Amino acid sequence: MSDRIAASKTADKGATRADEVRLAIEEDIFLGRLRPGTRLDEESLAQRFSISRTPIREAILQLVHAGLVEKQPRQGAVVAPLKLHRMVQMFEVMSEIEGLCARFAARRMSEEEKQALKRLHDTSKAHMEARELDAYYAVNRSFHEAVQAGSHNEPLQEIARGLFARLAPYRRYQLNHPNRVHDSFTEHDDVVEAILAGDPEAAYAAMRRHVTIQIDIFTEFVSIMGGSEIQ
Amino acid sequence: MSDRIAASKTADKGATRADEVRLAIEEDIFLGRLRPGTRLDEESLAQRFSISRTPIREAILQLVHAGLVEKQPRQGAVVAPLKLHRMVQMFEVMSEIEGLCARFAARRMSEEEKQALKRLHDTSKAHMEARELDAYYAVNRSFHEAVQAGSHNEPLQEIARGLFARLAPYRRYQLNHPNRVHDSFTEHDDVVEAILAGDPEAAYAAMRRHVTIQIDIFTEFVSIMGGSEIQ
DNA sequence: TGTCCATCTCTTGTATACAGAGATGGGGGC
DNA sequence: GCCCCCATCTCTGTATACAAGAGATGGACA
Incomplete structure (x- = not known):
């Protein structure tokens, strides 16, 4: 495999091997290269990254606490499979x-932040019209991150990021739903409008609705696929 | 010091040394034996628990991800000091x-859970009247945990527990505020009433108010103490 | 006397070795 | 033929040894 860690382009000023490994595995999970349920063997990971087990263990521990990996003492770690009801x-x-x-963002975003959000939204419109699914998905993520940052509340952002990371491997499926991209854009539209207007409760309601709709699509998706545990 | 880990009474079926150390340090932080800003030296902790540095490092990593400890590569770990604005x-x-x-709890708590909550609340009343501050504080924690559990939403509980743990070392101060215990009880009263009545929005509002008041007390506390970083 | 640089030490990060718990598969008993 | 038990073996948890970076300390020079 030879994934020499050098590949990581993140500013690794002072970062440890463990951090780099964590990022690499995180990315693997995020992009679906490591499916939920996959076992993480310390020894083979050590070989893959050409380092010892120690930093691998540290990386895994960090992932466990991020909720991306589950671990039972003396039974190893697996990429966290998500039970449906928990999801x-x-x-x-x-x-x-x-x-x-969104509520905080409506109250607290600066004019510059609002304009940046608007631009992001316009970009996603272009991707939607061009039927560029992957690009839309990427901008969609930026959109949500922009709103989260707009809350000007760091702990809240951390929570949101954590949840987003854990749901990301599954979130992707929904874009296959008929008209989902278009609907998603329309929902975003309501959010943007409310935030630009500085209306906290409308922003809250619009964003909440947007995410809630995703729940419906998921349960639908799962009921078609069957099985209560998604791998 | 000789803190032999055996002291930990938690069901350590399958628990590792690292877990036990984590719990011990967590408790130290929680109870104020380790103040924010205190440095966590791996070697001395290893000696204190009579084990090697390896499980100590794992424990520290877990604490870092719980937010209770901050760590910079090659510069060690300190009990997380909280900047005021972040707090x-x-x-x-x-x-x-x-x-x-509270909103979820009002909708989802079973009759048994509601009665248990009521009993907890009654217990705290007794402690309030007897002016037993420590006991009140302990029951107060259980009260909040009961409401969190009543939400029947595990990820939400985890988030709440995480925040609670990080704020706990500071939360304690407020009980010194004049009449705080009595007021706190009254606020709890509103929460209990709303939950027992199965009124989600009232429960939400009451709990939100209860916690919001604590913010005011904190900012007051801090403005008296001065300094933007509480150690 | 103050400042800057080199060295030294202390602590953390990583590697490796060892020990023990679970998993696994084969052999014996029913 | 099937099931249970035990030996073995693999993989995790822990200990210890080694490497390397950051801060401290002391001396030399301005």
């Missing part, structure tokens, strides 16, 4: 958290 | 999260 609970929280971000 | 932000989130818990 629904997470979306439930996510909708409230993102709603909260 | 206020955390309380801001906490009030929403706990409000959310």
